[in-house]
Amino acid sequence: MSTNPTDDRPPRLAFGMYKRFLLGVLVVMLSSAATVASAVLLELKDDTTLFFKNSQKLEGVQGALDGVDAGGPQTILILGSDRRFVDIKAKTPVRSDTIILLRLDPDKGATSVMSLPRDLKVRIPGHGTDKINAAYAIGGPSLAVKTIRNLLHIPINHVVNVNFGGFRRAVDRLGCVYSDVDRRYFNDNSPPFGGGPNYATIDIKAGYQKLCGQDALDFVRYRHFDTDLVRAARQQQFLSDAKDQIGVGKVFSDRKALLKIFGRYTQTDISSDQAILRLLKLAVTSAQKPVQEVRFPGDITGDFVTVTPDHLRAVTTRFMNATASSGSRGSSGKTTTQPKAKGRRTSATLPPGLQLAPRQGEDEAVQLATKLPFSVYYPKAVTTDGQYLPDHSRAYDLFDRGGHKFRAYRIVVKTDDLGQYYGVQGTNWTGPPILDNPTERRRMGGRNYELFYDGDRLRLVSWRSGKAVYWVSNTLLHTLSNKQMLALARSVGRVR
Structure with a gap:
């Protein structure tokens, strides 16, 4: 299965809802540009303080990150960690289940978002060739940052690490999400049905339905008899549904509870008032611009997702130079x-x-x-x-x-x-x-x-x-x- 840039399929990326909540201010700013004003900026700074008060500081990554010029663009790495009860019990190393890059650049026409396949074949500094999510298991967020920076040759200014427990609780808090489930998803890990102990249990039947907490998380994380690219598409569908149904008003009115939820399940290097305020100001500028979802090109090669050097250079250029889309999502509605x-x-x-x-x-x-x-x-x-x-x-x-x-x-x-x-x-x-x-x-x-x-x-x-x-x-x-x-x-x- 190939997804090179010449395909006419639209981008299908893991634009995670939890990612939009992670940096509290980004959530509100990017989702409700019309409300952005200096008064709101001050209020959101208080909200961001609430978020960081409940979150944990991510240690050991400062040396791997690039500095940020005042008012300059920022690239934020979002890592969703794959931590389940079976992993804790077996003391299995935690891998980054979702890897997302967010680029805020006041000089570009759009805010760019790109998801990297977790099975992407890369060189991990000092550890040879492996899947990209193995970098997190070997050396935590610091090695993940170095691996991605060496792959794309771009600066990474901040990193946010999230546990999926926050996603589950946020979906429940927001009243669940209706989604179009394409087929039955089932695994119970017991013969003759199960796929083995390495796969999470799930039983979600086909059809349009309301997905809450654990079912929502199981649906977006499912990867048995599937591919990394299909899984990202499933996440995108669910989270697009969530964005359409929940609305800005609900997010804004309930933001303090949401920030507490994600704070408890989040680690980040962003901790100083100066860094927070700088990010707030950048978000204000970016809020009035569209979000461009940059599809990562890839081919399924055995257990890996691979990418050619030419395609890698092309997608990196698109990510770093986001422009407002000139195309239509269809007709005008007539x-x-x-x-x-x-x-x-x-x-x-x-x-x-x-x-x-x-x-x-x-x-x-x-x-x-x-x-x-x-x-x-x-x-x-x-x-x-x-x-x-x-x-x-x-x-x-x-x-x-x-x-x-x-x-x-x-x-x-x-x-x-x-x-x-x-x-x-x-x-x-x-x-x-x-x-x-x-x-x-x-x-x-x-x-x-x-x-x-x-x-x-x-x-x-x-x-x-x-x-x-x-x-x-x-x-x-x-x-x-x-x-x-x-x-x-x-x-x-x-x-x-």
């Missing part, structure tokens, strides 16, 4: 109309990579229709490598934030690409958050569709019928083309 197709859809009218298989889809849907009070739609087309998964598809109860119960179903289709599943979702909850902000509305074949883009790729295509809503979900890496997504949506039929 309704467009496509001419109606004449006659029935045939294999010849489908885009490459799709084929008609109505019987397979109908067989899957019939099993679900008997359990639901609304019509079940199923795709009559399927990808040429697609395989329906009856043990992942299901009908289930879905609850809104007020506790009202609705019914829902999910049909899951697996592709040949590792960790890539797409599906069809339906529910009689007509206002799920996932459908709040369509990028474009389009009429095709006599039906009105709502299109949701991520970058230039379609993430969802939805429609309404009767008292229910439905959508087709792309894979986590958005491997289905826009034409394929539209064709799948247009191919749906209803169980009668």
Whole structure:
């Protein structure tokens, strides 16, 4: 599996919610530029003091960090440590589970964020070649900083180390997050089901649902029968959902409790009033600029993620020279109309990579229709490598934030690409958050569709019928083309 810069897939990075809370002020400043003012700056300094009062100072990294000129740009390294009960019991060295770089530069058009794959093959100073997260296990944050700086040849000014316990508690504090779960995630570590003691237990079923605390953490950290790149995409999906649903007002109003939570689970070198104030002022400048998520290029090579020198130089340049995106995330939101197709859809009218298989889809849907009070739609087309998964598809109860119960179903289709599943979702909850902000509305074949883009790729295509809503979900890496997504949506039929 390759993710070189010439691919047309949009960036899918682990832009972690806990990272946005870590430096309290950055959270509020970067998320609510309109509120930034000198009075707020003073108030946030008090909040930042609260954060650092509850956090621990990270020792032994000062010699590895680069100095910061007054008013100059800063690069912050965020490390999410992989510390579980099984690791503590076995005295296993702690590895950095998530590695994120954040670049604040007042002279650039955007704030850049880049996630480094934990399985990236690198040279660790004094310790040979290994996965990049091994640097943390061998020499802690100090060696992690040196390894990353030697890899990218960029300055790193500050480092923040986070335990995932803060993530779990913050999700609960914010009221949980609705997310579109692409398939069933299961591991119980016991024969014949388990993947072994090295994998965390998890049991999250497919379908749109509310994920809280431990389930949310299990979902974003899952890595059994998966790849590093797919896992980062899953994190990005969940945390994008969180950002859209929670809102700035909730974060700001509850910031003191959140700062205490993350303070207890955070270590950082940032401790002096001067360093905090300098970061605050830089955040004020950066708050009015967009965030550019820089996708790290990589290829899956055995147990490693590898990158060519040319691709590494190119991505480093993009990270250090962020610009506001000139592209569109889709259309302007207006309704467009496509001419109606004449006659029935045939294999010849489908885009490459799709084929008609109505019987397979109908067989899957019939099993679900008997359990639901609304019509079940199923795709009559399927990808040429697609395989329906009856043990992942299901009908289930879905609850809104007020506790009202609705019914829902999910049909899951697996592709040949590792960790890539797409599906069809339906529910009689007509206002799920996932459908709040369509990028474009389009009429095709006599039906009105709502299109949701991520970058230039379609993430969802939805429609309404009767008292229910439905959508087709792309894979986590958005491997289905826009034409394929539209064709799948247009191919749906209803169980009668």
